[in-house]
Amino acid sequence: MDRDPVMLRTLRGLAGLALILWLVLPLIPLAIWSFARGWRFPDILPQSWTLQAWDYALSDTSGVLDSLTLTIWIALCATGLSILIGVPAGRALGLSTFRGKGLVEMMILAPIIVPGIAVALGLHGVFIGLGLTNTTTGVILVHLIPTLPYMTLVMAGIFANYDTAFEDQARSLGASPWQTFRHVTLPAILPGIIVGGLFAFLVSWSQYILTLLIGGGRVITLPLLLFNFAASGRNDIAGAIGMIYILPGVLVLILTARHLTGRNAAIGGLGRL
Amino acid sequence: MRPTAIALLTLSLSSPALVLADTSDGSALIGQDWDTIVEMARGGEVNWFMWGGSDTINRYVSDYVGGVLMDDYGITLNRIGLTDTTEAINIVLGEKEAGVTDAGAVDMIWINGENFRTMKQADLAWCGYTETLPNNVLIDWTNPAIANDFGVPVDGCEVPWNRAQFAFAYDTARTETPPRSIPELLDWIKANPGQFTYPAPPDFNGAVFVRHVFYHAAGGVEGLLGDFDQARYDAAAAATWDILNEIEPLLWREGATYPTSITQLNGLFANQEVAFTFDYDPSQFGLGVQSGQYPETVMSYGLTDGTIGNTNYTIIPFNSPNKAAALVLQNVLLSAEAQLEKALPEVWGTVPGIEVDRTPAEIQAAFAGIERHPSVVDPAELAQNALPELQAGWISAIEQGWIENVGR
Numbered sequence: 001m002d003r004d005p006v007m008l009r010t011l012r013g014l015a016g017l018a019l020i021l022w023l024v025l026p027l028i029p030l031a032i033w034s035f036a037r038g039w040r041f042p043d044i045l046p047q048s049w050t051l052q053a054w055d056y057a058l059s060d061t062s063g064v065l066d067s068l069t070l071t072i073w074i075a076l077c078a079t080g081l082s083i084l085i086g087v088p089a090g091r092a093l094g095l096s097t098f099r100g101k102g103l104v105e106m107m108i109l110a111p112i113i114v115p116g117i118a119v120a121l122g123l124h125g126v127f128i129g130l131g132l133t134n135t136t137t138g139v140i141l142v143h144l145i146p147t148l149p150y151m152t153l154v155m156a157g158i159f160a161n162y163d164t165a166f167e168d169q170a171r172s173l174g175a176s177p178w179q180t181f182r183h184v185t186l187p188a189i190l191p192g193i194i195v196g197g198l199f200a201f202l203v204s205w206s207q208y209i210l211t212l213l214i215g216g217g218r219v220i221t222l223p224l225l226l227f228n229f230a231a232s233g234r235n236d237i238a239g240a241i242g243m244i245y246i247l248p249g250v251l252v253l254i255l256t257a258r259h260l261t262g263r264n265a266a267i268g269g270l271g272r273l
Numbered sequence: 274m275r276p277t278a279i280a281l282l283t284l285s286l287s288s289p290a291l292v293l294a295d296t297s298d299g300s301a302l303i304g305q306d307w308d309t310i311v312e313m314a315r316g317g318e319v320n321w322f323m324w325g326g327s328d329t330i331n332r333y334v335s336d337y338v339g340g341v342l343m344d345d346y347g348i349t350l351n352r353i354g355l356t357d358t359t360e361a362i363n364i365v366l367g368e369k370e371a372g373v374t375d376a377g378a379v380d381m382i383w384i385n386g387e388n389f390r391t392m393k394q395a396d397l398a399w400c401g402y403t404e405t406l407p408n409n410v411l412i413d414w415t416n417p418a419i420a421n422d423f424g425v426p427v428d429g430c431e432v433p434w435n436r437a438q439f440a441f442a443y444d445t446a447r448t449e450t451p452p453r454s455i456p457e458l459l460d461w462i463k464a465n466p467g468q469f470t471y472p473a474p475p476d477f478n479g480a481v482f483v484r485h486v487f488y489h490a491a492g493g494v495e496g497l498l499g500d501f502d503q504a505r506y507d508a509a510a511a512a513t514w515d516i517l518n519e520i521e522p523l524l525w526r527e528g529a530t531y532p533t534s535i536t537q538l539n540g541l542f543a544n545q546e547v548a549f550t551f552d553y554d555p556s557q558f559g560l561g562v563q564s565g566q567y568p569e570t571v572m573s574y575g576l577t578d579g580t581i582g583n584t585n586y587t588i589i590p591f592n593s594p595n596k597a598a599a600l601v602l603q604n605v606l607l608s609a610e611a612q613l614e615k616a617l618p619e620v621w622g623t624v625p626g627i628e629v630d631r632t633p634a635e636i637q638a639a640f641a642g643i644e645r646h647p648s649v650v651d652p653a654e655l656a657q658n659a660l661p662e663l664q665a666g667w668i669s670a671i672e673q674g675w676i677e678n679v680g681r
Contacts, residue, residue, distance in 0.1 A: 036565070037564075037565035038565030038566070038568070039565075040543045040544050040545070040568070041543075041544035041545050041546075042545070046565075047565070048565070050565075052564075056328045056332075060335075061328075061331055061332050061335040061336055062328075062331070121363060121367060124363075124364070124367035124371075125367055125370060125371045128367065128368060128371035128373055129371060133378065134378050208356075209360070212355075212360055212364075213360075213363065213364055213367065216364060216378030216379075217320055217322055217351065217353035217361075217364075217378055217379070218320075218351075218378065220353070224354065225325075225354060227356045228324075228325035228326045228354040228355070228356055229325075229326055229328075231326060231356040231357075231534075231536060232324075232326025232327065232536055233326075233536035233537075233539050233540055233566070234326060234327070234328070234564065234566070236564065236565070237328055
C-alpha cells in the first residue's frame with residue numbers, strides 16, 4: 001500500500017473509463033437502430049430516420065408498457081424472496097461446516113449448470129401439480145430457481161469472511177437479537193445483499209423460457225416481447241424495446257453504485273466457493 | 274362487515290365462472306348449431322399463441338381480428354407472441370403429461386409442418402370439428418395441398434389460414450439476371466464463389482432449400498411421392514450430398530459455416546454479403562422493403578423447375594378450455610373479409626387459405642383489385658410451377674441426412 005496514490009487514482013480512473021465505454025458502446029447501435037429505417041452495409045448511418053419502431057413499441061398492440069410494470073414487479077418480488085432465503089442459507093454455508101455440505105453446494109448450483117430447457121420442462125409438470133401455472137405468483141416462484149444460486153453463493157462468500165464474535169460482543173453488551181442484527185450484522189453484510197440482490201434482479205429480469213412455460217402466456221414479461229423481434233431480425237423494433245428493456249437495470253445499477261465501489265471491507269471476494 | 278366482505282370475495286372469485294361457459298368439452302360442440310356456439314363463446318376469451326416477429330402481422334391479429342372478435346362477439350383475443358412455435362407445443366405437451374385435460378393455457382396455435390406432426394402424433398390436437406364452422410364451405414378440402422400438411426393428412430385437426438410458395442429474392446441493383454432453376458443456380462454458385470449460402474437444416478427455410486436440390490438430384494419429384502422408401506431415398510440422397518458437398522467450398526465463408534437461421538441469411542443478404550435469400554412466404558419481402566430491412570430494388574422470383582408450396586393452419590389443442598371462442602376465432606379468420614384484409618400488401622400481402630371464387634362477388638372484385646407489393650412475386654405466376662411437399666418421413670430423413678453428410 002505504499003504505491004504512489006496519484007498513479008493509483010489515474011489507473012483506477014482509466015480502468016473506470018474503459019469499463020464505461022465497454023458497457024455503453026454496444027448500446028449506441030441499439031439506440032440508432034430504434035430510429036432507423038433501413039440501415040445496411042455500406043451505410044455508416046441509416047438511410048432515413050423514423051419513429052415507426054417506437055410507435056409500435058409504445059402502442060397497445062405491442063403490450064410493452066403493460067409488461068414493463070409487470071416485469072418490474074416480478075423482478076422485485078423475486079429479488080426480495082431471494083434475499084429472505086439466500087441470506088440465512090448463505091450464512092449457514094459460509095459459517096458452518098457440516099456433513100454433505102459439498103453436496104448441498106452442488107444442489108444449489110445445479111439449476112444454473114443443467115441446460116435451461118430441461119429444467120423448465122420438468123418444472124412445468126411440478127408447477128401444474130401445485131396449481132401455480134398461468135399465474136404471476138407461479139412465475140415469481142419459478143424465477144427463484146435461477147436467482148437463488150447467485151444470491152446464496154454471494155452471501156456464502158460474505159459470511160465466509162464474517163466474524164460472529166462481533167455479534168457475541170453486542171449480545172454481551174445487552175443488545176437484543178433484533179438490535180444485534182440491525183446494528184451489527186446488517187451493516188457488515190449489506191454490500192453483499194446489494195450485490196446478490198442486483199444479480200437476482202437482473203437474472204429474473206432476463207428469464208424467457210421459464211416465464212413462458214409457467215406463465216402459460218398469461219404473464220407476458222418484456223423478454224417475451226423483445227425476443228420475438230430480436231429473433232426475427234427486426235433490429236429497429238428490437239432496438240426500441242431493448243432501450244426500454246435496459247432502463248430498470250441501469251437505474252438499479254445507478255442507485256446501488258455507491259455500495260459497489262469495492263472500498264467496503266466486507267466484500268471480501270467469494271470465500272471458498 | 275366481515276360476512277359482506279366474504280360474500281364480495283366469493284362473488285368476485287366465482288363470477289368469471291358464471292360469465293364464461295366452460296367449453297373444454299369438444300364433443301359437445303361438434304355438430305352443434307352455430308348460433309348456440311356463438312352464444313357459448315360470447316363474453317369469453319381466447320388465447321392464441323403465434324410467431325410474433327412481425328409488427329404488421331401482430332397489428333392485423335391484435336387490432337383487426339381482435340377488433341372483430343370484440344365488436345361482434347364480445348370475445349377478448351389474447352395474442353401471445355412466440356419466438357418459436359415449439360414453445361407452445363411444449364406447454365400443451367407438459368399439460369398432457371401432468372393430466373391437464375380441460376384447463377390448458379393454449380386455445381389456438383398458428384402451425385404447420387413438423388409441429389403439426391408432433392401435435393397429431395402425441396394426440397394433442399382437437400379433431401373432427403371443421404364441418405361445424407360455417408366458413409368451412411370456403412375451404413377446398415379436395416386440394417391435396419390443403420388436405421395434407423407437409424404430407425401429414427389434416428383429418429379435421431386444423432383449418433388452413435394462408436398459403437405460401439417458396440421464392441428466391443435478389444437485389445436488381447447488384448445482380449443482373451438471377452438463376453431461374455436449380456441447375457442454373459448451381460452453375461451461378463460455381464461462377465460466383467462466396468456469394469451464396471443457405472441456413473443449415475433443421476431451419477425451416479434451409480431445409481426446404483435442400484429439398485429443392487433433392488428433387489433436382491432425384492430427377493423430379495414424381496418418384497418421391499407417397500410413403501418413404503429407403504431404396505429411392507438412398508439413390509437420390511447420395512446424389513444430393515455430392516452436389517451440396519461440391520458447392521460447399523464455393524459458399525459464403527468457403528462453407529466453413531452455415532447461417533443457423535433464415536433471419537441470419539436475410540441479414541447477410543441485406544448487408545450485401547450474399548446475393549440471394551429466400552423464404553417460404555414471399556410476402557415477407559414486401560414487408561421487408563416496407564420496414565426498410567431491404568432496399569426497394571429487392572425482387573422475389575420463382576424457378577422454372579418449380580418451387581415447393583405449403584399451407585399454414587390454425588389448430589386447437591385437445592385441452593383448450595375455450596373451444597367455442599376458438600371456433601369463433603377460426604371462423605372469423607376464414608371469413609372472406611378477414612382474408613381480404615390480410616391479402617392487402619400494406620397489411621400482410623399473403624395468399625388466402627380459402628377459395629376466393631367461393632366468396633361473394635364484391636369480395637372477389639376486391640381481391641382482383643389488390644395491387645401486389647412490387648417486390649412480391651405474383652402468386653399466380655409462382656403457382657404455374659408449384660411442387661408438392663413430400664411426406665413427413667422423407668422430410669425428416671433428408672434433414673437428418675444433411676446433418677450427417679453435409680453439415681457435420
